[in-house]
Amino acid sequence: MAGQAERAAKDRIVTLDVTRGIAVMGIFSVNVVGMAMIQSAYFYPPAFGFDGLGDRIMWLLNFIFIDGKLRGLFSVMFGASILLVMDAARRAGRDPWKTHYARMLVLLGFGLLHFFVLWWGDILTHYAAVGMVVVLLSKLNAQRLFALSAVAFIAFAAPGVYFFNKEAQSYHHSLEPGAPPELKKKWAERMAGIRPDAKAISEDRAAHASIPAHFRAAQEKGPLAPLDLGPLWIETLGFMLLGMAGYKSGFLTGAWDDRRYCRVAILCFGGPLVIFAAFGAYAWQYGFAPIEFTMVNRIYAPPLRPIMAMGIAALIILMFREGSALRDRFAAVGRTAFSNYIACTLIGTFVFYGFGLDLYAQLSRGEAWLxxxxxxxxxxxxxxxxxxxxxxxxxxxxxxSLSRLELQPLRRTTADRPMEVA
Structure with missing residues (x-):
């Protein structure tokens, strides 16, 4: 029985690692756009490099399967890993709270370097800051954590729906023949500013010509720029709370039976999949017009992201319950997720920025995705x-090593020793 328990524990860690690995791989599928072209195109595709059919197909596939869902899933795994690391520290006789906050402070430092030296899309500073807050709720049981995550997602989505509806009404009113001239002018200027002109693109290329140029541009945004993510704080808090609930309930560790995972996969993945496909088709049908695109991408899609993220998690657990060469490789990516995340930035910036291949703002969305x-x-x-x-x-x-202020052993001394979780 003891041997079975040890094997089960190992499998549960593998389950977490596989899910984390697939999530970090999916994140690059979206982030590559933010490295390849002007920042506004990351949020509104027609702003740049979106003229071909391949560009639209690539956006649609990312929108349906990846965008927001796998970032959310990675945030879920981050929340679960907070409990995992604290549990390991407790078993090893270390103070779990000191261990956690030391890790978050070091992660914050990494994130600031990532943002100011390499790329505006850093998420590490955000994770470190939210991680310092969400841990205060870590002693709650799974049910309460899940309930709080639901509250966070509602608090994130509801104001957006309210203010967007007001803005949409204002825009449609500006199109009416008898609309006030100042309202027409306001919306004409806003719509004209959505797509960057040649001067803006040229200035943006110059800001990505070298690491010093990027550093100067990042500095102009201010020292708190990497933390200025607005309402995304609330959504990330919700995802991390969901991860803690999933860890404590046994959902993320693979402790549930297959029947329960199948139900979650069908309801939480299959249902939203159809809705996201319909949203994508709607945006496409309206030519990705700003109001219609914003409605589906930034207003009505976000509430479904946590649902689909958990559906994807259930699907991954079902698919990789049994050992396989592919499972081992995904698990290894998950165990090196931090290194892989930064490696993606290093590769992407080398390919696109001026200090490398200098392809920035030279490729379309679909081409960059290659x-x-x-x-x-x-x-x-x-x-x-x-x-x-x-x-x-x-x-x-x-x-x-930095978190513990002591160099940790790195090289393996025996070939058959099991891989460890950092």
Whole structure:
């Protein structure tokens, strides 16, 4: 019985790692756009590089399957990992709270470097800050954590729906023949500013010509810019709370039976999948007009993201319950998720920025996405190779060493020793 329990515990860790690995791979599928072209195109595709059919198909596939869902799933796994790390610290006789806050402070430092030196889309500072808050609720049971996550998602979505409806009414009123001239002028200026002109694109290219140029541009945004994510704080808090609830309930650790996972996968993945496809078709039908696109992408889609994220998690758990070579590779990507996340930025910025191949603002959305499959292959190949020789990913090792103010063992001494979780 003891042996079975040990094997079950190991499988549950693998379940977490596989899910985290797939999530971090999916994130790059969306982030590559933010590295390849002007920032506004990340949020509104027609702003740049969106003229071909391939660009629209790539947006649609990302919108249906990845955008917001796998970032959300990664946030869920981050919340679960907070409890996992604190539990491990407690078993090892270390103070779990000191362990957690030391990790978050170091992560905050990494995030600031990532933002100011490499890329505006950093999420590490955000995770570190939210992680310092969400841990205060970590002693609650799974039911209360789940309820609080639902409250957070409602608090995130509801104001957007209210204010968007007011804005949409104002816009449609401006199109009426008898609309006030100042209202018409206001909306004409706003619509004209959605797509960057040649001067804006030229200035943006200059800001990505080198690391010093990026640093100067990032500095102009202010020292708190990487933390200025507005309502996204509330959504991320909801996802992390959901992760804690999923960990405590056994959902994320693979402790449920297959029948329950099947129900979650069908209801939480299958149902939203149809709705997201309908939303995408609606935006496409209206030519990605700003109001219609905003409605489906930033107003009505977000409330469904946590539902679909948990459906994806259930599907992953079902698919990778049994050991396989593919499961091992996804798990290795998950165990080196921090290193892989930064590696994606290094690869993306080298390909697109001026200090590398200088393809920034030269490719369409679909063309830029062609970088994704080889990077996925790289992640699957190097992660397992590395962990067969070392205990942790390179940045996981550095994070762990800095958090503990002591160099941690890195190289493996025996070939058959099991891989560890950083």
């Amino acid at each position: 970088l994704v499959p080889p990077v996925w292959a790289f992640m699957l190949l190097w992660s397992k190779w590395w962990l067969e020789r070392f205990h942790y990913g390179p940045l996981e090792w550095l994070w762990r």
